[in-house]
Amino acid sequence: MTAAVVAGLLAGYGIAIPVGAVGAHLVAVAARGPWRTGVGAALGVATADGVYALVAVLGGAALVPVLAPVTTPLSWASALVLVVLAALSCRTAVRAHRAGPAAPAPPGVPPRRAYLTFLGITILNPMTVLYFTALVLGGSPVRGPAAATAFVLAAFAASASWQLLLAATGTLLGHTLSSPRARLATGLASSALIAALAVGILV
Template identity: 35%
Template sequence: MSELTTPALAGAVAGLGVAMPMGAMSVLLLQEAMRHRRAAVAAAAGIAAVDLGYAALATALGPWVASHVSPVEAWVRLASAAILLAIAAHGIAKSRRRPELSPPPDPSAPAAGRIPGPGTGTGSRPGPGAAPRPAKAFARYVGLTALNPTTALYFAALTTAQGAALRTGPAGAAFLLGVGAASLLWQQALVGLGALAGSRISDGARAWTFRLGYGLVAAYAIKIALPLP
């Protein structure tokens, strides 16, 4: 059982590391939850699905890459750790520049500075009949999240560095289960927060989620780098 528990816990930490930093997608998800909780639940599942998809692709390729570079395996781990540390440092640095924490323009927004109601032609909050369909919200957030190359790079570096540990099917599946569960739980927690709060989370609180999330990434990088070559 412990042989599967370890990769599952590693996957959970990896999933939280990529999900916790509250960037533009998290802000859009919070805003979605303030308007329509059912659509936000589907949107959160879409974000987690992309995290899981990138992790699955990286897990499938990571062990293959690791098996073909076994003579320099320690250096591959070190390079992967360096990439993860760079991602963590960049993310933490972004948390100090508050203007960059604002979400990107919503394509459905008719005017700047307004929170649009999906399916409406004005910037006011939509009425009950204007609620977006969960399937549409899921697809929209899958598309927006998939545009972020950092997630793919993150999982590629992480799984290549520990390719030997994920080489067996059960271990890889346990890792993916941990990634998917952690990401989904975090995104759904944001939906609950957005539905209850009724207003945007403060910039200070969002900055701390960046530090905590990317702190996990940095800790993971140090773990896979040791022992040094």
């Protein structure tokens, strides 16, 4: 059981720590909204990782040949979604800057919407389930229902802890960089990073 927990923690951190487009967007969303929004977004990403870990231990080997033909279309869909998010983030930053400091702050994304949005974005990435499947088939100590449950919960906990750290970083960044120019700069930088990483998915 302990070995399954350790394997799950390592797997969860292994997939979560490399900050890609989703992580960058998470930080940006957390910086522009209340802390509850960042928490919702972080848990959305972690839920997707947990779901894919569960799929991997239940029958990931059978899914590999099924996912292989649709990996490219899903990559295009994921890249398209991220480009749209980058454009919306850029528009929001520019509009807020043009409105001036006297204008009311735009309403933040509701936590439930942030959760569902980031759950959907992360689910679009089929490489996550292939990653967990490779670990399970590669000799991870996931044998039996108890070990499988421990592996999945540990992977979810690891991913959640890292995503919540990213959300906290974004919230802190939002409070620190509160001037109009700083908010515009961080908004545009976040949009550019998301767009660049979206293109990187297709390269």
